[in-house]
Amino acid sequence: MNELEAAWALTWRDLVRFARDRGQITGAFARPLLWLIFMGKGLSTSVRLAGGVDYQHFVFAGAIAMAVLFGGMFQGVTIIWDREFGFLKEVLVAPISRVTIVLGKTLSGTVVTVVQGCLTLIFAPLVGLHLGFGAFFALFGVIVILSLAMSAMGVVLATRMQTFEGFGVISNFVIMPLYFLSGGVFPVERLPGWMAILVRVNPVTYGVDLMRHALGQPSVFGVGLDLSVLLGFAGAMVALALTWFRRE
Amino acid sequence: MPLGTSAVEVRGLVRRFGDLAAVDDVSFSVPTGQIFGLLGPNGAGKSTTIKILCTLLQPSEGTARVAGHDVVAAPAAVRRSLGLIFQDPSVDDRLTARENLKIHCMIYGVPRSERRARMDEALAWIGLTAEADQRMRTFSGGMRRRLEVARALLHRPRVLFLDEPTSGLDPQTRRAMWERLHELREREQLTIFLTTHYMEEAENCDRLAIIDHGKLIAEGSPEELKGRAGEERVTLSTADDEKAAKELRTRFAVEPQTTDRGLEFAVSHGEEFLARLGHFPVELRRLSLQKPTLEDAFIALTGHSIRPDEASNRDVLRRMVRTRRRS
Numbered sequence: 046m047n048e049l050e051a052a053w054a055l056t057w058r059d060l061v062r063f064a065r066d067r068g069q070i071t072g073a074f075a076r077p078l079l080w081l082i083f084m085g086k087g088l089s090t091s092v093r094l095a096g097g098v099d100y101q102h103f104v105f106a107g108a109i110a111m112a113v114l115f116g117g118m119f120q121g122v123t124i125i126w127d128r129e130f131g132f133l134k135e136v137l138v139a140p141i142s143r144v145t146i147v148l149g150k151t152l153s154g155t156v157v158t159v160v161q162g163c164l165t166l167i168f169a170p171l172v173g174l175h176l177g178f179g180a181f182f183a184l185f186g187v188i189v190i191l192s193l194a195m196s197a198m199g200v201v202l203a204t205r206m207q208t209f210e211g212f213g214v215i216s217n218f219v220i221m222p223l224y225f226l227s228g229g230v231f232p233v234e235r236l237p238g239w240m241a242i243l244v245r246v247n248p249v250t251y252g253v254d255l256m257r258h259a260l261g262q263p264s265v266f267g268v269g270l271d272l273s274v275l276l277g278f279a280g281a282m283v284a285l286a287l288t289w290f291r292r293e
Numbered sequence: 294m295p296l297g298t299s300a301v302e303v304r305g306l307v308r309r310f311g312d313l314a315a316v317d318d319v320s321f322s323v324p325t326g327q328i329f330g331l332l333g334p335n336g337a338g339k340s341t342t343i344k345i346l347c348t349l350l351q352p353s354e355g356t357a358r359v360a361g362h363d364v365v366a367a368p369a370a371v372r373r374s375l376g377l378i379f380q381d382p383s384v385d386d387r388l389t390a391r392e393n394l395k396i397h398c399m400i401y402g403v404p405r406s407e408r409r410a411r412m413d414e415a416l417a418w419i420g421l422t423a424e425a426d427q428r429m430r431t432f433s434g435g436m437r438r439r440l441e442v443a444r445a446l447l448h449r450p451r452v453l454f455l456d457e458p459t460s461g462l463d464p465q466t467r468r469a470m471w472e473r474l475h476e477l478r479e480r481e482q483l484t485i486f487l488t489t490h491y492m493e494e495a496e497n498c499d500r501l502a503i504i505d506h507g508k509l510i511a512e513g514s515p516e517e518l519k520g521r522a523g524e525e526r527v528t529l530s531t532a533d534d535e536k537a538a539k540e541l542r543t544r545f546a547v548e549p550q551t552t553d554r555g556l557e558f559a560v561s562h563g564e565e566f567l568a569r570l571g572h573f574p575v576e577l578r579r580l581s582l583q584k585p586t587l588e589d590a591f592i593a594l595t596g597h598s599i600r601p602d603e604a605s606n607r608d609v610l611r612r613m614v615r616t617r618r619r620s
Contacts, residue, residue: 047402054399062387065428131383138347139400140372 051141055149056156059120063157073116077165080108081172094232096263101172106256107229109165109184110249113191114220116161120154121199121286125209137293147200147290151283154196155189162188174260183259190275191252197282204289222247229253233265248278298361300325300452300484301346305355308341315341317507318355323486323500325451328478330498331488332591334599338507339488340380343456346486347377360451373401376445380456382437386429390421390440393429394447401448415443418473435466442473446483453477455487459494471497490599492587501587505595515587522590525563530555530579537575545569555579 063069085101085108092100127133136146166184169176176184202215224230226240227249236244244250250265251274257264258271301323308316316338323329331339344350346359348368357364360374384393394412397403403411416422419439429437438458445453453474459467475497477483487498495501496515503510503518511518529549531537534556538549541558545566549556560566563582570580591599 050402051400054396057399058385058388058392058396061392062385065387130386131379131381132385134349134379135377135383135397136400138349138372138375138377140369140402141400 048141048145051139052145052149052152055136055146056153059123059150059153060156063160073112073161073164076115077108077112077168078171080104080111081165081168084108085172095234098262099173102174102260103232103262104230105165105169105172105174106253106260106262107224107227109162109188109256110191110227110229110253111224112165113158113162113188114195114224114249115216116158117154117192117195118199118202118215118220119212120157121150121196121201122203122206122209122212122215123154124150124200124203125206125212128203129209133293143291143293144287147283147286150200151193151196151286154199155192158192158196159185159188162192176260180259180261184256187252187255187259187275190279191249194248194252194275194279194282197279197286200286201282201289204286204293223249226250227253228257228265232263248274251275251278298325299323299358300327300360301329301486302358303342303346303355304357306342306345306352306357307354308338308345308350309353314353314507316345316352319504319507319509320355321502321509321512323484325484326478326482327499328474328485328497329487330495330501331486331504332490332492332495332501332587332599333488333504334490337504339490339504340456341507342504343454343486343488346371347375347454348372373448374451376448376450376453378438378441378445378453378455378458380460382434382441384429384437384440384444386432386437389426389428390416390432391425393440394444397444397447403448411447415447419443435462435469438462438466438470439473442470446477449481450483452484452486455485457489458487459489459491467494492591492599495587503591503594511590511594518590518594519585519587522585522593524559524561525585526557526559526583527563527566528552528554528557528579528581528583529577532576532578537573540574 081101081104085104088104089100094100094103124133127136163185166176166181166188202219206215222243226244226247228244233241233244233250251271254264254266255268255271255275258268264271299322301321303322304320306316306319307314319338319342331342333339341350345352346357346364348364348371351365359371362370362374364371385396388396391412394415395408398408398412413422416425419442421436421440424432424436429440432440459470462470471494474485478485487494489495498515500512500514501518502512511521513521529537534551538551538556541547541549541556547558547560549558563584567580567582570577585593588599
């Protein structure tokens with residue numbers, strides 16, 4: 046009981062902090078807009094995709110993935126802030142288990158990230174994409190699972206990093222590759238072999254593919270495979286976060 | 294916990310980091326209701342000791358008990374019975390004072406029905422009722438520290454740990470904080486355990502343990518420790534030093550020496566001695582009593598100053614400290 050409430054306390058704190066952070070909220074609005082409008086509109090004039098999908102529509106799943114990848118990772122990595130500014134110590138010495146701390150932090154990351162992911166959904170009509178109820182909820186589901194996975198991954202990386210400066214490195218060497226090789230920015234069917242392998246190894250690919258199913262766009266894998274890989278990825282990240290944070 | 298038992302009990306505590314023993318076979322016990330200070334320079338092993346007592350670090354050897362619970366076997370029970378104030382700030386400055394307290398209540402399991410009353414009481418106690426709903430970003434260092442003290446007490450701990458509690462605070466805030474701690478000790482029978490490298494702060498403790506290079510060098514009340522640093526010295530300047538010297542030898546059984554400042558001699562209880570001087574037959578022009586300071590005690594016991602940069606000029610420093618003390 047106390048553990049549950051303690052986990053909620055950590056989540057509540059992060060939600061309050063997010064709600065008060067104008068920079069983060071502005072970014073959450075601006076990022077998907079930039080991708081959908083500039084990237085989408087810009088490339089749609091010159092890119093012809095197989096199957097006649099408008100690039101603006103094609104990049105929609107990518108924009109969602111982008112929001113979730115950055116949002117989730119950033120939330121998880123805020124543990125480094127907490128460590129640097131002392132709040133983490135207050136939490137570590139409390140009579141609650143490490144599991145509770147990781148779950149509280151992952152939960153808050155997930156909620157904040159889902160909000161950011163859903164902002165992109167709201168912008169769908171701007172690019173002429175009209176989502177039905179089914180598609181909306183299916184996308185929402187994918188966003189939730191992917192958010193959970195990315196927040197947990199952020200926690201995992203936070204346990205390995207001493208200072209916040211490392212976030213730049215993470216964004217360049219973790220978020221960007223995960224994003225570009227996810228099938229969100231360009232179709233992955235006709236890539237050279239080595240790149241195709243990287244795409245298939247990247248768990249985010251399966252999340253993006255699942256979103257394509259929901260959007261009724263051409264997809265690469267079956268729904269079953271997509272969902273299993275995505276859930277497995279989230280589960281593995283949460284497990285890894287729990288294991289590594291224990292040493293904190 | 295019954296009175297008279299130890300709030301903190303440490304036996305043969307060792308903590309190694311690689312080859313270095315940061316804490317090296319340390320033993321002490323702190324009775325309930327006492328203010329106990331661990332005095333030593335930076336890097337002496339104070340923070341390591343407090344981390345072990347607060348279950349943030351495992352001991353390499355030895356045992357430690359807080360409020361009767363073993364820190365290794367029952368860390369959860371230890372955590373429930375302690376409050377901790379860290380060396381560095383640990384409030385969330387994007388939250389308000391009240392929100393910080395609320396989170397503490399939630400993660401320390403303060404009964405829901407009592408939260409409001411306890412938070413209001415805490416805010417009133419530290420004089421932050423009016424600022425309760427302001428974000429802590431706007432708070433001064435002293436205000437943050439006060440909130441941390443109040444926060445650490447919300448779950449009614451039996452032992453309060455403070456790691457360098459007043460470093461970086463102005464003298465006024467420092468004094469106010471000590472008033473609060475003394476008040477708490479009286480009111481709640483709270484045991485207070487602190488680490489410090491400030492002599493003025495150490496003076497506030499009932500008992501002190503001096504720690505240096507991971508080893509416990511001495512333990513006792515500030516007065517006892519000062520007593521071990523050497524005797525108290527009286528300096529007299531009179532209208533007739535020769536006559537006064539004779540008088541001192543015969544009637545007071547002390548052995549004065551003539552210096553450029555007058556007559557100097559050692560006594561065991563300075564204040565008592567001065568009281569007896571009331572009917573001294575020679576006119577006194579100047580009279581001073583120099584007591585060893587804690588700094589003197591520290592130097593006498595460890596062989597160096599608590600501030601490493603001044604350790605080389607030990608004698609100069611000792612004189613300086615005395616001069617300051619006298620003025």
